[in-house]
Amino acid sequence: MDEEQANKGLAVDFSQIFLNGFSNFPVNDIEKINEFVKHLSVHGFENLPGRNKPSDNVPTDDHEFIEKVKYAQDNNLHHYHIGIPHFDQSGEHGDWTSEYILHYMHLDSSIKIVDMGSHPPFSLPAEEYLK
Amino acid sequence: MAVVSNAATLKFSSHNKDESTGMPFNFDLDRMKNAVESPSHRAPTNLSTEEFIEWMKSKQTKD
Secondary structure: OOHHHHHHOOEEEEEHHHHHHHHHOOHHHHHHHHHHHHHHHHHOOOOOOEOEEEOOOOOOOOOOHHHHHHHHHHOOEEEEEOOOOOOEOOOOOOOEEOOEEEEEEEOOOEEEEEEEEEOOOOOOOOHHHHO | OHHHHHHHHOOOOOOOEOOOOOOEOOOOHHHHHHHHHOOEEEOOOOOOHHHHHHHHHHOOOOO
16 A cells, blocks of 8 residues: 555544444445445545435425534534445446445544434434444 | 533533524534544454454443
């Protein structure tokens, strides 16, 4: 790994509540999470196949729009389409979508994975999941 | 600004409001401090799926 490539890499942390609940995940799902971790550690966010975006893009007709936007922004919440159960590849590589998304907090040089959930409807992880 | 000076004593609630604007907010220094200081576990890289599962198991708690 050259220096430029190393600088792209991100460390990945997991919240305790996420780890406590992972036993319920199928092995195939864990494998996809592991691939995500590996990719981030080497390439950072570059060339990820799935859609990756901030979670403050709340529908404007949501009756808790302001609260949800601030909650997402205050906690630097983002989500990644992890490809579970599969990717919808009708879009471009890098914008593939899936039913399940990984919620994470984006910190300076790391991320903290806090929850995984299906959508729609889109919901933000509860506060206790961020600990 | 009232929001900043009172932030450390406020608890998260969608009912919190900025007194000057009436806008709801959820900024809470205690909550953010807890989030930063809360335990998290750094994933080792380049593990096989089986090794990754074992690592996750090793970090589980009974809570």
